[in-house]
Structures are given as C-alpha cells and as structure tokens.
Amino acid sequence: MEIRGEETALLTDAPVVPPPIARKHATKVIVHLEVREVMKEITDGVQYMFWTFGGSVPGKFIRIREGDMVEFHLKNHPDNKLAHNIDLHAVSGQGGGAAATFTAPGHESIFSFRAINPGLFVYHCASAPVGMHIANGMYGLILVEPLEGLPKVDKEFYVMQGEFYTSGKYGQKGLQPFSQDKAIEENADYVVFNGAVNALTGDKSLQVNVGETVRLYLGNGGPNLVSSFHVIGEIFDLVYTEGGNRPNQTNVQTTLIPAGGSSVVEFKVDVPATYILVDHSIFRTFNKEALGMLKAEGKEDKTVYSGRLEDKLYTP
C-alpha cells in the first residue's frame, strides 16, 4: 500500500473525538504526545498527582487509518520527575513501542510504526513499576479506522474508565498519595469515567438530540478492574466487542470492557432523557462514582416511553 503525503495528527481530549478520516489513501501521520505530571482533583478537595499523556486523564485520542505510517514523538516534560514510555496496543513490534520510547525528563523519543490492524486500541505507559504508572492515569485510546471507514453516525464520544487508589479513604481531602497496597489488593477508592468524579455529569454531560445515532468509543485503563458497561435507559444497537473493527452483536444491554481493553457501542436515541452511563458492578457506581450522563433533548414519543401514567393506591 503506497504512502502518500504527510499530516500532523489532530489529538483531542475526552470526551471529544477527532473527526472521521476522509482520505482514501495511506499517509504519514506525525503524532506529538507530551507526558505531563500534573496535580488535579479527583473530586472536590481531593488532590492527586496524575501522570498524563497530554495533560489529562484519559490521554489524548489519536485517530488514524489502516495502512498509515505513524511517526510517533513522545515528549517528557523537563519538570516531570520520572522517566516514561508508551505501549500502544495498535503497534506490532517490541513492547508496542515501549522499549523505543523510554524517555528521561526533558527528552523526546521518536519511533515509527505501520498501522497494520484496524480497531480501537488502548495505549498506556509501560515503565517500571507499570501498575503505578497506569494507576496514576497514563492511558488513552488510539483508533485505527478500517480501509473502508466506519459507518457514519451523528455523534461520537470518547469515554474511558479507570480506577484510583489513594492512601486516604474515599473522599478524604488533601493531597492523596498513591496507595501501593490497595492497588495490589485491587481495592479501589475511586472508579470513574474520564479521570475524575463528575467528569461527565451536570454541565459536562454528553449532549445529543433525539433521533441521532451515537457511537461511544469506550476504553478501560484499569489498572485492575473489568467494566460491565451499561447505559441506563438505552440498549446498544451494535456492539463491536472488545474494540474489534466489525460489529458482532446487536441489542446488547451491558457489555464487558476488559482492563487494558476497549469496546465500541452504537445506539439511536429514541426519546428525550438523561441516560446514565455506569459500570454495572453497581457499588462502583454509587460509592466510587463510576457514573456519567448523556442528555438527550427533543420530541417525546409516549409510545416508546410514556413516563408515569398513573399513581394509585394498592391495597391487596
């Protein structure tokens, strides 16, 4: 397959996704991704030192096409404390790029790979100790569109689940260091979408209109927990199980996203509502904040969903 021309990849922060790829040929794509260690809040008053690809958790969304030649630049900001690297699950080759990209602070590593396989792939840091780097937020998604492209939908969103392990209890305020013990025991304090409690609620909810088709590019950075992903009030018309490039199931309520894996779901929004994204391991939703919102506005259809019709006494 011939490579024609070159372009710099447009990278986006979750929940935004770069636009679908229009070109019908393979090209050289230059990706610039910067590692930053940043202090942010997991929730109100709880500060955490996140290690990030691009300044946020999850890391930037990378969108390329099958056959593209990627020239990847991994930069480690000089103010960072530690060395980092990247393993992209889309890469065929040693460590997914990890050995070639191990970078000290204030340095940049460059390597290239061919996107041989289409699909939605996780990328993450693979520096020792790997669990700690991932637990601190070093994960994101790279989408390799198949040659024929993906069917058009009205809205696309990027949602990635991950959990956090803090020394203090859930909600304990102040700067919370990473807890190695809890991470090894898989006893998470926070299980969240897009790197923080309420990252996808309130005015940060995903917004759609009734009648629109929606595609969610889903990832699970882990480091430990598998997600039982469900959207309350919706059914997935199509599921690309485990992020493969072909949909292989229809009418699914809850689908698994493996730790270090992905999934793609599509659905058409039939009625207005606030749809709730959850991990259906339900205590995670209500006690650890694995909760997001998708707000759909538009015309009601009472035949699909009537809302409460009547409230009357029940006296058996």
Add this chain to the structure above:
Amino acid sequence: MKNKIWMESLIIIFIAVNCMQRKERHHALADHPGEALASPGSRSLYDAEARWFNQDLKPVALNNLAGKIQVLTFGFTRCPGACPQLIRDMQAIDNHLPADFKDQIHYTFISIDPQHDTPQALKQFSEVMHLDRARWQLLTSSAGNILTLAMLMGMQYKETKDGFFAHSNIIHILNPQGELIHQQIGLNRDPQESVGIIRKLLTDKSN
C-alpha cells in the same frame, strides 16, 4: 634577617602553590577531558583525552585514531562467543569495502577487562583471531578511562558472578574526526547498512 624573611616567604608561597596544584596534578593522572581536538561545537570522542596502551605496549592517545574511519567495538579476550562473533561481523563489513580504500579504514577492539587483558593478552588474542596488524589495534587503559569512553558511546557492561562480563554487542563507526556516526547493534547482523555508511564517509572524505 631580611634575606631570611624573603626565603621563608618564598618557601611558604611555594608550598601553598604546590598544595593547590596537587589536586590538579592528581586530576591530570586520572582520565579527564583535555582540550578540544576539533572545533568548540564538535562531538569528537577524541576530546576525551586519556592514556591508552595497545597490544604492542605502545602508548596511544585517542586522537591518534583520527584521520581514518574507525570501526570499533568493546569486548574482552576471554569472551566465549559474542566477542569473536563481533570481530567476524567487523571482518564481514571489511569484506564488502572497496580494496582501494581499505587503508582509510581501521579497526579497534577496546577491552573492558583491564585486569586480565594486558597488552600481552591482547596481542595473543589478535594472533588467534588472525587480525591484520596494519589495520587492527587492540587497546586497554584504566578502568575509569574505559568506563568514560563506554559512557560516551552508549556501551553497557558489567561483571557477572562467573568472573566474565555481560555487555552490549555494538559495532561503532566513527568518522575521521572521531564523531560517532553509526552503531550496528546485535550479533550476526547484515553488514550492508554499515557498509553503505562507510562508503558515504569515504565519498565525503574525498570531496
């Protein structure tokens, strides 16, 4: 009386200067970077001036290697497999080079085992490996000098519990100014890339 004071002042000054210089002198005996061989911005490895000895017990300053294209590797003579293979890989490169230009390319083997690899041991090794005296040089120096040069070239090595060494297998190519141009990494590699780079260096040299 006046003369005596002068004498004593001179003695004090002499001792003081000597003390301050002692550190510098001690320092000069250890390996430390000397004056630049090339221009201030150069990346010549020959800037790491230090005293080395070859298999004929001749002292060799690193900048004696300048002027020729150097194909260089690190190893040790007791090495069971990898080092002889590295030498064969260097010979494989040489076999592909144009005969007319061979005198512009030299080969250097640097020992990482100064304790065992005396100049005599190096000489014996070069005879066993049938190395062309005119184009091959085997070098040893202090452990500190070897470490500094290895660090400059990204070469890793350490002692193992059986008394041998684990080390990276790299063939380095330096231009006539001593700048590191290419590294052939691993054993038994296809020499074509290195050959291509040397040919280009030869062309650049003749222009």
Add this chain to the structure above:
Amino acid sequence: MLNHYSFVFVTTLILNLSAENSNTGKMVYLPNGVYHPFFKNSDDFDSIRLQAFYMDVLPVTNGDFLDFLKKHPRWQKNSVKPIFADSLYLKALSSHNLSEQPEKELIQSPLTYVSWFASKDYCECQGKRLPTTAEWEYAAQAGESEPVSSENSPLFRRILFWYSQPTVFPLPKTGSAPPNYWGIHDLHGLIFEWVADFNSALFSNDSRTKGGLESSLFCGSGNVSVTDLKNYAAYIRYAFRSSLKASYSISNLGFRCVKDLPLQGGKI
C-alpha cells in the same frame, strides 16, 4: 626565633589543610556490608560484598559546584565539550555570573542539570569518586533508626509520597530533612543521584518482559528478575537510571561522592 618559626609552620599547615580540605565536605563512615541487588540477572551476583567506605553527608550543592567551576573553568557552561554535557547543562545556574554572589537559597540547594561526566570529574578532583549503584542503595536502604528498612516502613511511604508531589523549583536546601541511620541526608525526597555504573542494569525498559533481554543485543544470559516485587520506590529509581545517558542534564538529578578508605591508616 621560636615564635618566628612557629608562625611559618602554622601558616604552612593552614595553607596545606585548606588546600586539601576545601570542597571535601563532611563525610560519614559506612562499615563493610552486603547489598542484595534489586534487579538481578541469573548471571549476576546474588549479593554484593561492599568494603567500608565514606559517603558525603549531603548532595553536592550549587555553591560547591560554583567553587569548583572557578578552579576548573573547562567545566563551565560555555567551555564544556558537547560530548560531555547536553544543552541543558547547569541551567539552574545559567543566569548567574561566577563573579556575582547568587542568592543564599540557590547556593545551598542541590546541584542539578549536571551530566555524569561533570559529576565524575568533580568527585575525582577531590580524591573521591561517584558511588556504585550497590553503594548508593546500601546507604539508602537505611531508615532513620535502622540500617535496613523493612517492607512497608515509613521510609517507603515517604518515598512514594515524594513521587506523588510536583517538583518545586527552586529546590529546597540540602540537609533540611532528618538524616538516616548512617547520618546521611537527602538520599530520598529531594533529587535523583548519579551513580558510577548507572547504565549497567541491562534490563529491557519495558518492564513486563521479564525474560526480556534480546539475547543478541546483550552478551550475558538469563532472565532479569526483581528481587522485591513490592518495592515500587526502588523500581522507579532503577527505571529512572536506565532512561539516562551520561551526557544528560536533568532538572531533578544531581550527585554526591564517596571515598575509599586509605589503604593503610592515615586520615581523610
């Protein structure tokens, strides 16, 4: 007459001592010991016997290095050869002319943005040397009241806590935190430090590949294995060291020196 010669003697002695001891800094004695390496190939030593040695109590400070530069101008930023230091060399000192007095704060904070070559030379100019990884880790495994910290000790927690915080520039002055069992300050919680053999861990930087050495890239067989899987603090230090090259000058990487015992008695 006697007074006169005493004067000469004392003056000479003072000059002698000051020339020898300026910049040596305070050191403490660590006895013979054994260090169990954190990363170990099957052909590595299971344990490393260490001869007693002296270690600097504090990391080298900006003030120490500025004094050194006056005597060894070839290590100044505008004279150093590019192969011995990259373009960030001495960045924290770059706005300071050697003839000016930098702020007290800067003088007492640890030197960073310094390459391995410069660090090695600094130590050797004082008759000292860089510590080996084994020596540094041997000194650093001590807690405040014991020579070897146990797993899950306050020391490990303190180190992980340091990784959870952003680096504050300019760095705080050396010696602020309490010393460890040996009387050494700042082995943790301030900067990373160069060691003589930082590049000899020889493991794949992709830490998941436990058998990960590509055997033809490195001569030396067997697997790389970690002897203490829960020691995340050590993982991070070893990983950091293996990302370095000797010419690198990094914002949170400095060094200190060690000294061998004299062969036969004598003072340091």
